[in-house]
Amino acid sequence: MKFPGQRKSKHYFPVEARDPLTNELNPVIRPKNVHITGIDQTLVDIEAKVDDEFIARHGLRKGNSMLIDDATAHALYDELKSAQLVSNEFAGGTIGNTLHNYSTLADDRSVLFGVMSRNILIGSYAYRYLCNTSSRVDLDHLEPVEGPIGRCFTLISECGERTFAISKGAMDKLTPEYIDQKLVQRGAALVLTAYLMRAGGDPITDAAMRAIEYAKAANVPVVLTLGTRFLIEEDPEYWQKFIAEHVTVLAMNEEEAEALTGDADILSACDKALEWCDLVLLTAGASGLYMAGYTDEEVKRETSHTLLPGSIPEFNRFEFSRPMTKSDCDKPLKVFSHIAPFMGGPEKISNTNGAGDGALSALLHDMAANHYHKINLPTSSKHSYQGLCYSSFAQICKYANRVSYEVLAQHSPRLSRGLPEREDSLEEAYWER
Numbered sequence: 176m177k178f179p180g181q182r183k184s185k186h187y188f189p190v191e192a193r194d195p196l197t198n199e200l201n202p203v204i205r206p207k208n209v210h211i212t213g214i215d216q217t218l219v220d221i222e223a224k225v226d227d228e229f230i231a232r233h234g235l236r237k238g239n240s241m242l243i244d245d246a247t248a249h250a251l252y253d254e255l256k257s258a259q260l261v262s263n264e265f266a267g268g269t270i271g272n273t274l275h276n277y278s279t280l281a282d283d284r285s286v287l288f289g290v291m292s293r294n295i296l297i298g299s300y301a302y303r304y305l306c307n308t309s310s311r312v313d314l315d316h317l318e319p320v321e322g323p324i325g326r327c328f329t330l331i332s333e334c335g336e337r338t339f340a341i342s343k344g345a346m347d348k349l350t351p352e353y354i355d356q357k358l359v360q361r362g363a364a365l366v367l368t369a370y371l372m373r374a375g376g377d378p379i380t381d382a383a384m385r386a387i388e389y390a391k392a393a394n395v396p397v398v399l400t401l402g403t404r405f406l407i408e409e410d411p412e413y414w415q416k417f418i419a420e421h422v423t424v425l426a427m428n429e430e431e432a433e434a435l436t437g438d439a440d441i442l443s444a445c446d447k448a449l450e451w452c453d454l455v456l457l458t459a460g461a462s463g464l465y466m467a468g469y470t471d472e473e474v475k476r477e478t479s480h481t482l483l484p485g486s487i488p489e490f491n492r493f494e495f496s497r498p499m500t501k502s503d504c505d506k507p508l509k510v511f512s513h514i515a516p517f518m519g520g521p522e523k524i525s526n527t528n529g530a531g532d533g534a535l536s537a538l539l540h541d542m543a544a545n546h547y548h549k550i551n552l553p554t555s556s557k558h559s560y561q562g563l564c565y566s567s568f569a570q571i572c573k574y575a576n577r578v579s580y581e582v583l584a585q586h587s588p589r590l591s592r593g594l595p596e597r598e599d600s601l602e603e604a605y606w607e608r
């Protein structure tokens with residue numbers, strides 16, 4: 176487990192590099208490992224730049240992620256190939272991307288539950304998926320299926336907007352029997368996407384519900400990312416109830432937040448969402464990102480940054496606090512934090528695909544680092560209260576933002592490497608440019 180960001184070394188991270196004086200008193204420890212688990216529809220992104228007429232002609236809705244039938248998929252693929260419009264083909268899937276990026280950042284294990292074609296030909300999409308996934312992502316628990324994995328036609332309009340057309344293949348065929356209870360319950364978090372709930376009777380929805388049941392029984396945080404506003408606005412009440420019943424951490428962008436809460440103001444949307452879950456990560460494109468959550472009155476910490484205006488005045492006052500679940504607080508206090516894009520965003524944005532997933536993987540890294548530290552150094556003062564994360568709201572915002580920047584600056588939604596080793600201070604990197 177790599178350290179998720181720079182910190183004074185008071186709490187000794189990595190845990191095996193402790194104070195040389197007390198090392199004499201304590202036996203050498205072999206750190207216990209941690210992992211996170213996630214469920215996804217295994218699919219490959221087929222990326223192409225198209226005009227709006229193309230999107231309309233194939234019956235798609237700009238900005239949405241829609242399921243398409245085989246005939247539409249054939250027509251789409253043939254036209255993209257014959258006009259040589261396909262620019263890239265990458266392993267995709269919102270949770271596949273998130274786990275890959277988590278494992279790349281943390282240099283540690285994540286476990287993906289999903290399906291994989293039983294027979295794989297070299298060069299096929301299944302083959303490509305496996306080749307483009309970090310070796311730190313444990314794929315041993317994928318369920319073998321007959322037929323191909325999914326394809327996600329990622330159509331990029333001139334304005335940069337992305338439209339996803341999903342040809343399902345066998346991506347939704349994951350059965351609950353393939354969810355390993357021990358792995359879920361020993362994990363630092365279980366990560367899911369709202370897309371898993373639109374499988375139209377295929378078993379992946381039940382598999383997700385089984386995993387949620389296991390996670391909740393063992394107090395493992397359930398992390399949900401919303402995917403697309405179109406899915407949420409079909410039935411916001413369903414999602415509000417779903418989140419209230421099952422979700423600890425909610426990740427969404429500003430459009431999904433509005434669809435969920437009916438509130439276009441980001442801070443009030445976060446405030447509402449905190450009635451249903453414990454922690455919110457909200458990415459807002461060029462406006463940067465927000466976090467909102469709870470801390471206990473007893474352990475709140477005031478920021479040294481400028482206090483920010485908004486619909487909740489001076490909303491970032493306690494952003495130096497560490498996130499906690501509401502039920503772990505004696506006197507819960509709502510905390511909000513915001514950060515503008517790292518260095519104003521890259522000079523050239525190659526592709527916005529996966530920028531939100533990137534931010535979520537940074538948050539997951541921080542949560543897993545907390546779990547890792549806790550199981551290895553339970554008596555550390557860090558764990559005198561139950562934190563959900565290792566770092567403060569402000570620090571996680573900084574880290575998540577930095578990771579999104581890295582995704583924006585490259586072509587694929589999946590990081591090809593971790594953050595630069597020497598960049599131990601995010602601020603230094605910021606000012607050096």
Ligand SMILES: Nc1ncnc2c1ncn2[C@@H]1O[C@H](COP(=O)(O)OP(=O)(O)O)[C@@H](O)[C@H]1O
Nearest residue numbers: 428458459460461463464516519520530531579
């Ligand atoms: N145009 C942009 N300029 C600068 N930073 C951006 C831009 N678009 C996205 N980002 C960064 O990437 C993060 C995630 O992007 P966003 O587009 O909100 O995610 P999503 O893919 O979930 O819609 C933002 O919080 C911000 O840090």
Ligand SMILES: Nc1nc2c(ncn2[C@@H]2O[C@H](COP(=O)(O)O)[C@@H](O)[C@H]2O)c(=O)[nH]1
Nearest residue numbers: 216240267268269339370528529530531532
């Ligand atoms: N599991 C699914 N993933 C999907 C679906 N539609 C799109 N996607 C993936 O989302 C990412 C882009 O994420 P974003 O945070 O930038 O919006 C991309 O790689 C797609 O593969 C879906 O129905 N299911």
